[in-house]
Amino acid sequence: MKARYLIPLVVFLLMIGLFGVGLKLDPSKVPSPLIDKPAPQFSLPDLHDREKLVDTAVLREHKVSLFNVWASWCVACRQEHPFLMELARSGDVPIYGLNYKDKRPDAINWLNRLGDPYTASAFDEEGRVGIDWGVYGVPETFVVDSKGVIRYKQIGPLTEQAWQETILPLINQIRAEEG
Amino acid sequence: MLPEIGNFILILAMTIALAQGIIPLVGAARGIPGWVAFARPAAWVQFLLLVMSFGILTHAFVVNDFSVAYVANNSNSALPLMYRISAVWGGHEGSLLLWVMLMGGWSAAVGLFSKRLPPEMVARVLAVMGLVGVGFTSFVVFTSNPFDRYFPAPMDGRDLNPLLQDFGLIVHPPMLYMGYVGFSVAFAFAIAALLGGRLDAAWARWSRPWTIVAWLFLTLGIALGSWWAYYELGWGGWWFWDPVENASFLPWLVGTALMHSLAVSEKRSTFKSWTVLLAIFAFSLCLLGTFLVRSGVLTSVHAFASDPTRGVYVLMLLGIVVGVSLFIYAWRAPQVKSAGNFALLSRETFLLGNNVLLVVATATILIGTIYPLILDALELGKISVGPPYFNAVFVPLMIPLVIALGIGPLSRWKQDSFERLAKMLRFALLASLVLGVLWPWLLFGQLDFMVVVGATISIWLVCSILVDLYYRSRHKSSLWKGMTSQPLSFYGMSLAHMGVAITVIGITFSSYYSLEKDLRMAPGDELELGGYLFRFDGVRDNHGPNYTATEGVVTVSKNGEHVATLHTQKRNYTVQQMPMTEAGIDPGLFRDLYIAMGEPLGDGGWAMRIYYKPFVRWIWLGSLFMAFGGILAASDRRYRLMAKRKAGLKADAKLAVQES
Numbered sequence: 122m123k124a125r126y127l128i129p130l131v132v133f134l135l136m137i138g139l140f141g142v143g144l145k146l147d148p149s150k151v152p153s154p155l156i157d158k159p160a161p162q163f164s165l166p167d168l169h170d171r172e173k174l175v176d177t178a179v180l181r182e183h184k185v186s187l188f189n190v191w192a193s194w195c196v197a198c199r200q201e202h203p204f205l206m207e208l209a210r211s212g213d214v215p216i217y218g219l220n221y222k223d224k225r226p227d228a229i230n231w232l233n234r235l236g237d238p239y240t241a242s243a244f245d246e247e248g249r250v251g252i253d254w255g256v257y258g259v260p261e262t263f264v265v266d267s268k269g270v271i272r273y274k275q276i277g278p279l280t281e282q283a284w285q286e287t288i289l290p291l292i293n294q295i296r297a298e299e300g
Numbered sequence: 301m302l303p304e305i306g307n308f309i310l311i312l313a314m315t316i317a318l319a320q321g322i323i324p325l326v327g328a329a330r331g332i333p334g335w336v337a338f339a340r341p342a343a344w345v346q347f348l349l350l351v352m353s354f355g356i357l358t359h360a361f362v363v364n365d366f367s368v369a370y371v372a373n374n375s376n377s378a379l380p381l382m383y384r385i386s387a388v389w390g391g392h393e394g395s396l397l398l399w400v401m402l403m404g405g406w407s408a409a410v411g412l413f414s415k416r417l418p419p420e421m422v423a424r425v426l427a428v429m430g431l432v433g434v435g436f437t438s439f440v441v442f443t444s445n446p447f448d449r450y451f452p453a454p455m456d457g458r459d460l461n462p463l464l465q466d467f468g469l470i471v472h473p474p475m476l477y478m479g480y481v482g483f484s485v486a487f488a489f490a491i492a493a494l495l496g497g498r499l500d501a502a503w504a505r506w507s508r509p510w511t512i513v514a515w516l517f518l519t520l521g522i523a524l525g526s527w528w529a530y531y532e533l534g535w536g537g538w539w540f541w542d543p544v545e546n547a548s549f550l551p552w553l554v555g556t557a558l559m560h561s562l563a564v565s566e567k568r569s570t571f572k573s574w575t576v577l578l579a580i581f582a583f584s585l586c587l588l589g590t591f592l593v594r595s596g597v598l599t600s601v602h603a604f605a606s607d608p609t610r611g612v613y614v615l616m617l618l619g620i621v622v623g624v625s626l627f628i629y630a631w632r633a634p635q636v637k638s639a640g641n642f643a644l645l646s647r648e649t650f651l652l653g654n655n656v657l658l659v660v661a662t663a664t665i666l667i668g669t670i671y672p673l674i675l676d677a678l679e680l681g682k683i684s685v686g687p688p689y690f691n692a693v694f695v696p697l698m699i700p701l702v703i704a705l706g707i708g709p710l711s712r713w714k715q716d717s718f719e720r721l722a723k724m725l726r727f728a729l730l731a732s733l734v735l736g737v738l739w740p741w742l743l744f745g746q747l748d749f750m751v752v753v754g755a756t757i758s759i760w761l762v763c764s765i766l767v768d769l770y771y772r773s774r775h776k777s778s779l780w781k782g783m784t785s786q787p788l789s790f791y792g793m794s795l796a797h798m799g800v801a802i803t804v805i806g807i808t809f810s811s812y813y814s815l816e817k818d819l820r821m822a823p824g825d826e827l828e829l830g831g832y833l834f835r836f837d838g839v840r841d842n843h844g845p846n847y848t849a850t851e852g853v854v855t856v857s858k859n860g861e862h863v864a865t866l867h868t869q870k871r872n873y874t875v876q877q878m879p880m881t882e883a884g885i886d887p888g889l890f891r892d893l894y895i896a897m898g899e900p901l902g903d904g905g906w907a908m909r910i911y912y913k914p915f916v917r918w919i920w921l922g923s924l925f926m927a928f929g930g931i932l933a934a935s936d937r938r939y940r941l942m943a944k945r946k947a948g949l950k951a952d953a954k955l956a957v958q959e960s
């Protein structure tokens with residue numbers, strides 16, 4: 122048995138090891154160091170109106186609010202969009218958007234075409250605020266309470282299941298805390 | 301009762317597959333003729349049982365038996381019959397049953413069309429396929445049983461995912477799986493040859509038609525998936541470098557390399573251990589794709605319900621099948637002697653270049669696909685790799701491949717001269733350089749560097765195929781006679797290569813010259829795009845068997861003449877409460893007109909997206925050429941001829957003369 126003929130086997134076994142570890146991980150679960158910390162400060166122009174500013178203060182105006190990072194170029198955002206629309210229609214909890222590394226006309230077109238679930242969208246053209254918030258990928262959704270503290274972070278599309286099982290109970294809990 | 305019988309038959313098929321995997325293998329090793337002869341009937345019985353089991357599941361869908369959990373989760377009484385049947389493979393469990401049944405079909409076919417092969421070889425091939433079959437059938441039986449019941453049975457089913465209620469999705473999975481499991485034949489031949497110590501030209505010749513057929517199914521499967529994504533997802537794209545797409549593309553790339561490497565192994569008796577490795581890789585990547593898609597280790601838009609036990613099971617299956625075969629490779633391949641040597645400029649070199657480029661492309665895409673997983677497993681953070689990476693690494697590899705593709709078929713085995721090739725190809729070179737600029741410029745009036753590159757290499761490829769045909773045919777008394785005397789495999793190869801040129805043109809022109817407009821349209825509004833006038837005639841209500849829809853009507857005209865009336869729908873599927881956009885498309889050979897409807901914007905206005913996509917059909921047209929080329933090549937007379945002669949050395953020599 123010559124050593125070089127063993128190379129494929131060795132490479133393959135290494136891969137299998139990695140996959141084995143990978144199986145235990147959930148690709149949509151990322152611990153965020155920001156959980157239970159105050160939300161990073163930002164002040165950005167409004168997506169629709171460049172004269173207007175959207176800043177961290179808006180998140181403190183509600184008992185609890187969602188902060189959703191999205192972009193018109195993101196496929197998964199399109200996937201979660203109908204669900205956000207449904208949430209927005211129910212008026213249960215305000216959704217603020219962070220339009221991340223996008224072009225203004227593209228983003229506005231996207232909302233015009235599919236509907237706009239956001240109370241307001243901050244326009245983060247260069248993604249600086251996204252970095253402060255520790256955004257790994259789009260979409261991500263943060264749950265922020267009235268003190269401006271991040272309570273939860275959903276990575277990937279917001280699904281009915283995640284909403285029912287994790288986020289809605291959390292929101293009810295936050296509401297109960299604040300009376 | 302019937303579903304329980306289906307389950308029982310499935311278990312029976314699994315035990316037969318186990319016997320098929322062991323008895324002939326031992327028989328071949330010990331030289332027991334009776335045990336060797338067991339392989340064929342076992343393969344046929346196994347296939348028959350799998351067909352019955354699949355038929356019973358289909359029956360449960362047809363009669364709306366919602367006590368079967370899988371039926372209840374994937375069907376509904378309002379679903380039209382056509383989709384109830386295709387829903388059989390619309391979910392995880394049923395699609396695996398389809399996979400297993402098709403695999404049984406390939407085994408049965410090998411048993412049927414291998415009359416002239418040495419019995420030990422057939423026994424080993426069928427045994428290897430039987431063992432892989434055991435792995436997958438047990439996966440279905442133990443972790444993904446489609447015959448599980450609900451008690452009490454629900455009143456109605458949860459309906460098929462609306463995305464899958466479509467013609468493209470009826471045919472896409474069977475084609476894709478035919479390709480995936482088809483590579484198990486080439487794999488089984490390779491393992492059987494390694495075990496039997498028979499890695500010779502005959503082995504390569506037996507493997508070739510099977511590999512080509514598997515490859516052509518995979519080609520069709522991928523093309524159908526891409527076409528479906530284009531018209532159904534409603535954003536006009538046709539390839540997203542999604543992990544699931546990559547999972548089907550990786551075996552295609554290696555399978556393409558394998559087909560070409562098998563040619564060298566057959567004709568020149570070199571590259572043999574490399575060819576075996578490619579055969580193992582091609583099927584391993586099919587298994588890897590299954591693992592990535594079904595285990596949920598990667599996030600994808602094609603979400604199969606993932607389940608950790610299934611993930612562990614597929615990983616074990618992958619580990620055993622690939623690990624054992626790579627071990628056999630490490631053990632037996634060093635004894636393989638490669639005979640021929642060849643000069644730097646020869647057909648062997650071009651085919652080697654083909655292999656290197658395709659394998660490098662495979663490796664880069666594989667790395668891009670599993671990189672997020674690797675970083676995650678090593679706790680280095682989470683990232684996602686997107687289309688910019690894949691385009692940046694893939695396109696530069698394909699350009700030299702297409703250029704070399706123009707020269708390879710004209711080159712001679714063993715040694716060729718630069719002068720000879722240059723003399724044959726100078727006009728092709730001149731034509732491609734001139735037309736590569738002129739053609740897109742005349743068509744679209746503007747140029748981009750990559751457009752010129754894409755057009756030039758495609759025209760170069762087409763011209764060189766014609767040159768090839770001319771030089772092969774001119775020795776006969778008339779050119780026509782020369783052309784008709786060429787073997788089918790030559791026309792198959794040429795058509796498939798032509799398909800590459802067509803696809804490249806489609807990709808280039810549609811990527812660079814597509815026009816797109818998002819706008820608000822109220823009834824009566826007009827828009828001019830790409831020389832066409834689109835007029836929005838308003839919306840009306842519509843409904844189907846299991847959905848309600850709002851349908852927008854757009855009339856298209858050009859220079860005052862009516863071209864098409866397009867209908868686009870926003871559907872709401874009542875059971876799953878899922879909104880879907882149906883694009884309205886006017887297809888054409890040289891352009892598609894594509895509209896998709898968005899949200900209502902008030903005052904009768906609607907968000908509309910309108911595309912003008914030139915040459916987009918060529919992407920899939922090229923795939924059809926490739927697949928048709930595959931059919932011609934696989935039905936070449938010599939594979940049947942070879943089957944009749946045992947060693948076939950004489951014919952080999954004759955063909956080598958003919959082909960050079």
